[in-house]
Amino acid sequence: MPELRLTVNGADHRLDAPIGTSLAHVLREELGLIGTKIACNEGHCGACTVQVDGAPVLSCITLAHAVDGDVTTIEGLRDHPLVEAFVRADAVQCGFCTPGQVVSAAALVAATPEPTTEEIRHAMAGNICRCGTYPKIEEAILHWRD
Amino acid sequence: MELLRPSNLAELDGGLFVHGGTEVVPLLRDGILHAETLVDIRELVPRGIDGGRIGAGTTLAELEASPHIPGALREACRLAASPQLRNMGSLGGNLLQSTRCWYWRLKYPCRLHGGDRCHAAEGEHREHAIFANDFCASAHPSDVAAALLALDARVRTSRRELGLAELYRLPDEADRRTTTLEPGEVILEVEIPPAEASIYLKAMDRKRWSFPQVGVAAARTGGATRIALAGVAPVPWLLAGPEDLDGATPLPRTAWKVEVARALVRRALTEVT
Numbered sequence: 001m002p003e004l005r006l007t008v009n010g011a012d013h014r015l016d017a018p019i020g021t022s023l024a025h026v027l028r029e030e031l032g033l034i035g036t037k038i039a040c041n042e043g044h045c046g047a048c049t050v051q052v053d054g055a056p057v058l059s060c061i062t063l064a065h066a067v068d069g070d071v072t073t074i075e076g077l078r079d080h081p082l083v084e085a086f087v088r089a090d091a092v093q094c095g096f097c098t099p100g101q102v103v104s105a106a107a108l109v110a111a112t113p114e115p116t117t118e119e120i121r122h123a124m125a126g127n128i129c130r131c132g133t134y135p136k137i138e139e140a141i142l143h144w145r146d
Numbered sequence: 147m148e149l150l151r152p153s154n155l156a157e158l159d160g161g162l163f164v165h166g167g168t169e170v171v172p173l174l175r176d177g178i179l180h181a182e183t184l185v186d187i188r189e190l191v192p193r194g195i196d197g198g199r200i201g202a203g204t205t206l207a208e209l210e211a212s213p214h215i216p217g218a219l220r221e222a223c224r225l226a227a228s229p230q231l232r233n234m235g236s237l238g239g240n241l242l243q244s245t246r247c248w249y250w251r252l253k254y255p256c257r258l259h260g261g262d263r264c265h266a267a268e269g270e271h272r273e274h275a276i277f278a279n280d281f282c283a284s285a286h287p288s289d290v291a292a293a294l295l296a297l298d299a300r301v302r303t304s305r306r307e308l309g310l311a312e313l314y315r316l317p318d319e320a321d322r323r324t325t326t327l328e329p330g331e332v333i334l335e336v337e338i339p340p341a342e343a344s345i346y347l348k349a350m351d352r353k354r355w356s357f358p359q360v361g362v363a364a365a366r367t368g369g370a371t372r373i374a375l376a377g378v379a380p381v382p383w384l385l386a387g388p389e390d391l392d393g394a395t396p397l398p399r400t401a402w403k404v405e406v407a408r409a410l411v412r413r414a415l416t417e418v419t
Binding site for chain 1: 147148149164167168171172174175176184186188207224227228229230231233234354355
């Protein structure tokens with residue numbers, strides 16, 4: 001099988017996987033990083049969001065062998081203040097979308113440390129929460145450094 | 147399956163081209179596209195903005211953030227897809243995306259798939275075409291293509307230079323394709339002439355990213371204003387003027403799109419003139 005090299009959360013990995021394997025699959029099944037969730041598996045919902053070189057992308061429709069940057073998953077953001085902010089704001093109901101939400105939000109606040117409500121809504125539009133915790137997610141991001 | 151990553155155009159030899167993968171990967175997974183060889187063309191396609199010339203490998207996110215491109219294109223990129231998809235998807239790939247027609251996506255043996263029926267015309271077609279819909283009622287989903295059509299953009303491929311309109315063709319009995327791109331041909335660059343004012347307005351079924359029900363781009367250059375629409379025909383659709391909407395041929399449940407288009411065209415023209 002073709003060799004695959006990935007840098008994930010600062011660690012280099014070398015493994016074998018068939019061409020066509022998604023980054024989400026490799027993260028979860030090969031590297032055990034199961035914080036990244038697969039929900040729709042077709043690039044609509046945002047649950048599988050990870051960062052590649054700081055930009056949020058959908059790992060479920062990313063070909064693992066075509067990744068050419070450093071991958072950051074929710075495990076790599078364990079100590080990010082946003083995690084605590086989500087808890088404080090109670091921005092979680094079932095929690096399945098939360099890792100993707102935090103990954104997207106982390107990219108937003110890295111670029112825009114004090115985002116407006118409109119900037120938050122624009123940047124977070126690709127992360128769907130079927131429990132409808134959007135107002136609390138917005139609150140968590142508005143007050144992420146409090 | 148194998149994945150090739152050629153570093154120059156001369157190395158291209160068949161295979162299915164993939165850039166950001168936001169369209170090709172789901173279509174492969176759904177069995178609509180098939181390939182033994184995937185060709186990652188990211189090293190071949192220019193990326194970046196240089197005056198009116200835009201590399202086809204530039205992502206929608208990069209375009210959305212650029213102050214150097216016309217308003218219509220920036221807004222079309224801003225409203226197209228989710229942030230993650232805009233980070234992944236390229237300008238060239240966006241122009242080549244397939245219809246969102248649910249019958250086509252679900253692999254009904256429709257005319258676009260080579261069959262002899264348009265299931266949408268007979269069935270559920272609320273989101274479908276209001277122009278050129280007698281053979282296939284699919285609607286073209288690219289906001290960016292409508293913006294570029296209004297801006298009178300030209301496209302440079304690995305083989306030729308052409309006006310954006312010439313990139314597209316209506317499917318017919320003899321040929322079901324919706325683009326004129328030949329096998330092995332790659333879009334490299336888009337060139338946009340200067341416009342004095344331009345705008346893109348989009349009706350969606352929700353407030354944040356969604357495919358266009360009707361997208362309207364208008365661009366003024368000199369005394370002339372060009373108007374182009376997304377989501378209303380199997381290809382991006384140029385209007386000679388607002389009165390062209392009188393010639394629409396909506397299906398029973400797409401007549402509402404004509405009224406939405408009228409309102410958006412009126413608003414767009416007010417904005418750019």
